[in-house]
Amino acid sequence: MIVQDITISQIKRSGFSINESGILEFDQCNLVELAKKYDTPCYIFSENIIRKKCREYVNAFSGRNVDFEILYAGKAFLVKAICSILKEEGLSLDVSSGGELYTALSAGFPPDKIFFHGNNKSQEEIEFAIKEKVGTMIVDSEYELDLVSKITESLNTKTGIILRVTPGIDTHTHQYIQTGQVDSKFGISIDRVPDFMKKVLSTKNIVYKGLHCHLGSQIFDLSPYVLAVREMVKLIRKIKDLGGIDTLKLNLGGGLGAKYTRSDSPPSIENFVNLIVNNVENEVRKNNLIIPKILVEPGRSIVAEAGITLYTIGTIKEIPRIRKYLIVDGGMADNPRPILYDAKYEAVLVNKINNPPKEMVTIGGKCCESGDILIKDLNLPSTSPGDLLLVFTTGAYHYSMSSNYNRLPRPAVVLVNQGKDNVMVKRETYTDIVRNDTIPEWFK
Numbered sequence: 247m248i249v250q251d252i253t254i255s256q257i258k259r260s261g262f263s264i265n266e267s268g269i270l271e272f273d274q275c276n277l278v279e280l281a282k283k284y285d286t287p288c289y290i291f292s293e294n295i296i297r298k299k300c301r302e303y304v305n306a307f308s309g310r311n312v313d314f315e316i317l318y319a320g321k322a323f324l325v326k327a328i329c330s331i332l333k334e335e336g337l338s339l340d341v342s343s344g345g346e347l348y349t350a351l352s353a354g355f356p357p358d359k360i361f362f363h364g365n366n367k368s369q370e371e372i373e374f375a376i377k378e379k380v381g382t383m384i385v386d387s388e389y390e391l392d393l394v395s396k397i398t399e400s401l402n403t404k405t406g407i408i409l410r411v412t413p414g415i416d417t418h419t420h421q422y423i424q425t426g427q428v429d430s431k432f433g434i435s436i437d438r439v440p441d442f443m444k445k446v447l448s449t450k451n452i453v454y455k456g457l458h459c460h461l462g463s464q465i466f467d468l469s470p471y472v473l474a475v476r477e478m479v480k481l482i483r484k485i486k487d488l489g490g491i492d493t494l495k496l497n498l499g500g501g502l503g504a505k506y507t508r509s510d511s512p513p514s515i516e517n518f519v520n521l522i523v524n525n526v527e528n529e530v531r532k533n534n535l536i537i538p539k540i541l542v543e544p545g546r547s548i549v550a551e552a553g554i555t556l557y558t559i560g561t562i563k564e565i566p567r568i569r570k571y572l573i574v575d576g577g578m579a580d581n582p583r584p585i586l587y588d589a590k591y592e593a594v595l596v597n598k599i600n601n602p603p604k605e606m607v608t609i610g611g612k613c614c615e616s617g618d619i620l621i622k623d624l625n626l627p628s629t630s631p632g633d634l635l636l637v638f639t640t641g642a643y644h645y646s647m648s649s650n651y652n653r654l655p656r657p658a659v660v661l662v663n664q665g666k667d668n669v670m671v672k673r674e675t676y677t678d679i680v681r682n683d684t685i686p687e688w689f690k
């Protein structure tokens with residue numbers, strides 16, 4: 247029992263428990279049984295954790311005297327079942343492609359609560375969104391403004407827009423996931439916005455609703471948000487001075503970090519929301535403006551810790567005095583984050599949860615690429631082929647960035663909730679793998 251307690255406290259994760267037979271459970275589901283039922287590799291999401299995170303955002307804002315809207319950033323992980331949860335929790339949705347939009351609409355998500363992002367939306371995507379009466383287009387460039395105007399005109403309708411602004415602020419995260427800095431492919435540079443506004447206001451069939459900025463992702467130090475709010479509110483003032491135009495909505499993007507390893511301690515959702523609201527209130531007061539509706543777009547902080555991946559260990563290779571590799575049945579195809587961002591993870595052996603750590607190992611994937619290493623230097627109990635490995639915090643940007651590299655079928659995605667389990671996405675089959683292959687007719 248003491249050993250179990252140590253293990254649980256080492257894990258320091260919500261949603262986990264150890265049952266009477268010493269088996270690790272997630273949202274009260276026995277993980278050994280789930281691995282048998284759904285096979286591995288397999289993504290598993292706790293419905294309760296997703297809902298809890300949504301409510302943390304809602305409650306944090308509800309405790310303040312402001313108008314607000316929480317947009318879940320679909321790029322983190324979007325499948326139909328997630329749309330149903332978001333709808334029940336009263337969240338809105340940020341989509342960044344026609345595919346995400348189609349997913350949301352086919353799950354019955356209300357179009358007026360959808361915001362359409364993207365720095366190069368195609369004509370077809372814009373037409374699709376406008377025909378489906380998507381609530382807001384987040385306009386990323388002058389080119390796009392013209393395209394949206396042309397399309398709304400030809401469909402004889404109007405659309406609400408929010409302008410994406412690059413506020414020129416650096417965050418201190420991996421450069422690939424920073425987006426608010428001056429040198430960025432996203433948005434309209436903040437200095438150019440006042441001029442650009444003249445065009446926005448004179449463009450037909452467009453209704454100006456507000457401004458947006460997004461700084462980056464996996465942010466732990468919240469000080470860049472203070473700067474962003476200051477710059478964005480100054481911009482709102484300038485726009486007001488130019489033509490008396492009120493900016494009704496201020497969307498400050500997403501970016502709050504998640505806990506991957508035990509050394510990570512991201513700020514709480516409540517602190518993040520309070521910091522944003524306090525700063526908007528202060529800046530608005532200083533600039534003698536009315537307080538806009540505040541929007542945020544969290545993705546990772548809602549789903550990252552709600553998801554885990556289960557793998558089975560196969561080959562074990564020991565290179566004497568150098569390294570011991572445990573190779574799992576997945577890898578960079580289901581988790582490209584280590585090879586892309588050098589992302590760090592923690593893992594435990596589900597079926598040996600009470601065994602004390604014994605050896606330092608490296609978890610390798612099965613893809614034909616030397617860089618396909620999921621975790622370097624992990625302390626585990628002694629392992630044998632067939633052991634079940636659980637990697638924590640794989641809910642955001644894993645399934646959504648997965649690939650069929652080496653023609654590996656994508657894993658199943660399972661939702662668990664207080665002892666119940668059900669599939670959200672079926673495991674791909676070899677038939678799926680060749681579904682879109684065609685043989686050019688001159689080979690026949």
Ligand code: LLP
Binds near residue numbers: 321340463501
């Ligand atoms: N809004 C916009 C405009 C975004 O570009 C993003 C993320 C979000 C909201 C949500 O940010 P979050 O709350 O999830 O940090 N693939 C990378 C992360 C890329 C983030 C892209 N944009 C990763 O795996 O770390």
